[in-house]
Amino acid sequence: MEDCEHCGASFDDEAAYLRHLRDEHGDELGRIERRRVAELDAEESGSNAVLYGAGVGAILLGGLLVYLVFFSSGAPGSSGAETGGTGTNGPSAVGSVHYHGTIDVSIGGEQLDFSRQRFQLQADAFHFENGDGQQWHVHAKDVTLAYAMQTLGIEVTNETVTYDGTTYGDDPNETVEVRVNGERVTSAEYVLQKGDHVRIVANASGS
Incomplete structure (x- = not known):
């Protein structure tokens, strides 16, 4: 539907x-x-x-295919955040589905504003659009939470969150919480579903 x-x-x-x-x-x-x-x-x-008009769309599509092939191939240096769903490698069947959910992310005491241009339309499989930073869009199957966050420049594992070059959670006094609909999840395995509410909180020592 x-x-x-x-x-x-x-x-x-x-x-x-x-x-x-x-x-x-x-x-x-x-x-x-x-x-x-x-x-x-x-x-x-x-x-x-x-x-696509004037070849621009073809170039964008080619870039997307290269991106998906690179991150689904387990290339050296990949963080594993691109793994989509249990037993799969990244998003599949881009364009075959379309659903939404909401998100709330606070890192280092900063509430991230996904309506900012740097977070808008970063990938076809998962993105924010039209200046709306509250509702995310999924347009592919097997879009994991880790993959979704990675498209926004946020690396999320079970224990750490890395953003703007700073990693939170690798110090005993730092806290990281990753939840979907109030339940803790494994970001690399959890596939986003219609209506999911994502909450990520990462605080440094003393925050």
């Missing part, structure tokens, strides 16, 4: 939802919504030439 964020209408399948976006809200669409509508148009017309 797809719900339109612009007018609240509901649709049983992805194609009907995208046609509605194209026909009723063409001037209101964000970057990723425009891309998804363009893909539908290309599929229905039997041509891939209209997927």
Whole structure:
């Protein structure tokens, strides 16, 4: 079931939802919504030439594929935060699903504002958009909490949180709490679900 964020209408399948976006809200669409509508148009017309304008979209898609291949291959130096779901390697079937949840992150006493540009539209599989920092969007299967945070520049493990070059939790006096819907989770294994509320708190010594 797809719900339109612009007018609240509901649709049983992805194609009907995208046609509605194209026909009723063409001037209101964000970057990723425009891309998804363009893909539908290309599929229905039997041509891939209209997927992206002036080759820009093709370059972005190529960059995404390189990104997914690199982080799902277990490349040396990867932190493991890209592992999506138990027994899988990163997000899969990008564009096949669309659901939302909320988030609250406090690191070093700072409440992160995900409406800031640095956090907006950082990945197709998981992102914030349209200047909204409260509601996250998932557009792929097997999006783990660790992967989602990694796209925002936040490395989350069972015991530590690393942000802006500072690691919290590697000192006995520091505290790290990672919860979804009030329950502690393993960030590298927990796959985000529709309606999840994520809460992450990381404090330095004496905070």
